[in-house]
Amino acid sequence: MPKTLYAFKDGSVYTRLSFPFMGFGQIARGQIVKGGIYMLIELAFALYMILFGGRFVAHLFSGNLGTRLSGEYWNEELQIFEKVKGDNSFLILLYGVMSIVVTLVFVWIWSMNVKGSYENDLRRRKGERIPSLKDDVRLLLNERFYAPLLALPFVGLLVFTVMPLVFMVLIAFTNYNYAHMPPGKLFDWVGFANFKTLFSLSGGTSGFAFVFLRVLAWTFIWAFFATFSNYFLGLAIAMIINKKGIKVKALWRTLFVIAIAIPQFVTLLLMQKILDSDGILNKLLGTNILWLTDARYLSLLPRAMIILVNIWIGVPYTLLMCSGILLNIPADYYEAARIDGANAVKIFFHITLPYMLHITTPYLITQFVGNINNFNVIWLLTGGGPVDNVYYGGGTQAQSTDLLVTWLYRLTTDRNPKYNVASVIGIVIFVISAVLSLITFNRTSAARNEGAFQ
Numbered sequence: 001m002p003k004t005l006y007a008f009k010d011g012s013v014y015t016r017l018s019f020p021f022m023g024f025g026q027i028a029r030g031q032i033v034k035g036g037i038y039m040l041i042e043l044a045f046a047l048y049m050i051l052f053g054g055r056f057v058a059h060l061f062s063g064n065l066g067t068r069l070s071g072e073y074w075n076e077e078l079q080i081f082e083k084v085k086g087d088n089s090f091l092i093l094l095y096g097v098m099s100i101v102v103t104l105v106f107v108w109i110w111s112m113n114v115k116g117s118y119e120n121d122l123r124r125r126k127g128e129r130i131p132s133l134k135d136d137v138r139l140l141l142n143e144r145f146y147a148p149l150l151a152l153p154f155v156g157l158l159v160f161t162v163m164p165l166v167f168m169v170l171i172a173f174t175n176y177n178y179a180h181m182p183p184g185k186l187f188d189w190v191g192f193a194n195f196k197t198l199f200s201l202s203g204g205t206s207g208f209a210f211v212f213l214r215v216l217a218w219t220f221i222w223a224f225f226a227t228f229s230n231y232f233l234g235l236a237i238a239m240i241i242n243k244k245g246i247k248v249k250a251l252w253r254t255l256f257v258i259a260i261a262i263p264q265f266v267t268l269l270l271m272q273k274i275l276d277s278d279g280i281l282n283k284l285l286g287t288n289i290l291w292l293t294d295a296r297y298l299s300l301l302p303r304a305m306i307i308l309v310n311i312w313i314g315v316p317y318t319l320l321m322c323s324g325i326l327l328n329i330p331a332d333y334y335e336a337a338r339i340d341g342a343n344a345v346k347i348f349f350h351i352t353l354p355y356m357l358h359i360t361t362p363y364l365i366t367q368f369v370g371n372i373n374n375f376n377v378i379w380l381l382t383g384g385g386p387v388d389n390v391y392y393g394g395g396t397q398a399q400s401t402d403l404l405v406t407w408l409y410r411l412t413t414d415r416n417p418k419y420n421v422a423s424v425i426g427i428v429i430f431v432i433s434a435v436l437s438l439i440t441f442n443r444t445s446a447a448r449n450e451g452a453f454q
Helices: 003-010 013-018 024-028 032-062 089-126 133-141 146-171 193-199 208-242 249-261 264-275 280-285 296-326 331-339 344-372 375-381 404-413 419-442
Strands: 071-075 080-084
Touching (some): 003 013, 013 024, 013 089, 024 032, 032 089, 032 133, 146 419, 193 208, 193 419, 208 249, 208 296, 208 344, 208 404, 249 296, 264 280, 264 296, 296 344, 296 375, 331 344, 375 404
Antiparallel strands (some): 071 080
16 A cells, blocks of 8 residues: 555644645644645645646646637627647647646655655654754754755756657647647647557658668667777777787877867868768779769668778777776786697686676667767768668658668758657657667676676
């Protein structure tokens, strides 16, 4: 049985009155300030819902997101056109989500009010003293100092993470697109119609479902090569630099640090200019190769160049990380392996690589998920192009090197935006990233052994 039900069943009359009247139990026990704060919160919430939030929440559950259109209407009596402000579906949904979040926060505070009053009942039954205002302040500044310290970040989390996330999810169940664009037009609930649009194969090879599968496949191919090419090349270079006999190790590491110091977007824009059809590389080679815009062979050349450029900007990060870890591998492991007659290859595959993977698996998972959502590299190099109408037609607006995240962005910024379908893609990206991260990490030795390398 929930604790609030215990409080109603076994609590005093003061606690029971705290259910409808927040703070009543505290005031009755002498906690005037604490009870007064609870009462003010309840009053503020009631006024908020009556004067503002209630009507938006009602819209969310009424089956429509507005009924009145904005526009000019002829007034027969005055013989003039009058501007009439109608409903705005976007604001109705936004304020509705905000009001639901406010309601959930209020329910949490209400439960704290009931719990506090019931705890006072238990103290009275045991003959203990009811905490005073000084006691509560002292508790907040000592044992529970985390509460005021985390209050502002918690509010920021609700406002800038939870609310936008819930809003985006709900957009996926509406028909919010160019044809239903507030404030001149309204959008409404359509259930799972957008999911059917994205996943139904009835549209043919140029429909959303087939294009989605192609973009998803390229997203995984890109994430795999972008993650593991950087990792293994960075590890290889780090092992070479750390090898005994290599001189000026500090100089080599410094050069890679300098490469990191250049902002990524600057490097990407520079590489885009170098690889352009009229760029420096073609000038030096005397060729006219379309490094970033050749749509032949499923845009194989642009995709390969994207991966190569990503290696250029990503390997220095991996190199520096691996250098530090390699220096921490116990030398006893290598000595024992050499005594047993193991060669360099066996030492690498039985000691170095397992140790590195044990330590860096969380990093690899983070990098893989990050590359699934790697907007900068794709957008700044190719803009998602080149356009291939054979494989990406049907008004899907996807292009050959688009990842799911760049396709989502294109759907929201095009002249004919499809916010509803973009929201579904956003949900798919979240589910893929979350499932891959959780399953992969929980199956690793880093999670099972908590740092113990065997």
